């Protein structure tokens with residue numbers, strides 16, 4: 001008799017950030033983790049995590065909708081089913097539920113964690129095997145203050161924690177954003193690379209103006225300058241400029257990847273397990289991109305340690321990530337809900353060793369931060 005899934009619980013965990021994190025659509029003072037605990041009849045527990053940014057300001061899913069839709073709709077589809085066949089379980093979700101990629105990602109993570117623990121292997125091994133055990137990690141400078149951002153960058157460089165930085169643009173007028181970026185590029189010249197993420201905030205003509213100036217300032221990569229659905233516009237920008245465009249919100253999964261490739265997009269893709277409904281969907285997009293010669297970037301939805309570890313297991317199976325990763329989510333949070341955090345050093349992070357995700361919950365801190 002195969003083990004069956006016996007229960008799935010969700011909880012909302014609010015963790016304060018180390019400083020306000022300013023993006024084009026919101027400023028975050030805390031992050032909410034939706035923690036999923038999935039138990040099976042063989043007494044094995046798998047843990048998953050879902051996050052988004054600023055309630056509904058980043059995505060059509062909010063922490064509360066993720067919790068509600070798992071509890072009301074997705075968990076009942078899985079409970080009572082054989083626990084050890086991920087393909088069958090995810091196909092069952094596909095058959096009976098639409099959308100909700102972030103919620104699905106948390107469930108798939110919990111299923112992978114459980115199966116890894118059951119077989120005594122890591123999630124990366126379940127996904128075909130790790131080819132890297134240390135991945136580069138950039139840091140996002142988003143305090144909202146140019147001087148503070150420069151000081152923060154030098155601190156990270158001195159600690160040998162990060163040597164690539166991402167700036168969040170689009171909350172301010174173009175001129176202000178350009179002055180901010182130029183000052184940071186000048187301060188870091190020769191010591192660190194700088195890339196920018198506009199999070200869809202510009203229209204195409206603002207983007208043409210902005211990207212010309214950013215290219216001249218030495219910015220290495222331009223992420224999602226215009227709205228996600230403007231595929232032709234993003235393709236035009238990618239063809240117009242020498243500095244590469246990184247598609248983020250425009251490329252949720254392999255289907256979107258195909259749309260961009262068919263439109264003639266030449267740039268890079270940001271992978272996120274949350275966008276693609278889990279690690280396997282993100283890898284499907286990655287393999288499509290690799291076949292088309294499109295560069296990859298290991299993206300975050302500012303997950304905590306569980307979601308970051310799940311992403312790392314997936315990214316570790318890829319031969320190359322041309323643009324590195326931004327798996328710094330746990331470092332933006334004041335505290336954690338695991339017994340042993342990820343190990344950040346030498347401008348990157350170690351892949352946690354298994355079984356499963358290789359992460360253990362700290363029950364006391366989890367209880368402390370769980371929303372009543």
Ligand SMILES: O=C(O)C[C@H]1C=CC(=O)O1
Nearest residue numbers: 140197199300301302326
């Ligand atoms: O890329 C995004 O759009 C979301 C996220 C990633 C880093 C960060 O600061 O925000």
Ligand SMILES: [Mn+2]
Nearest residue numbers: 197223224248
């Ligand atoms: Mn982005």
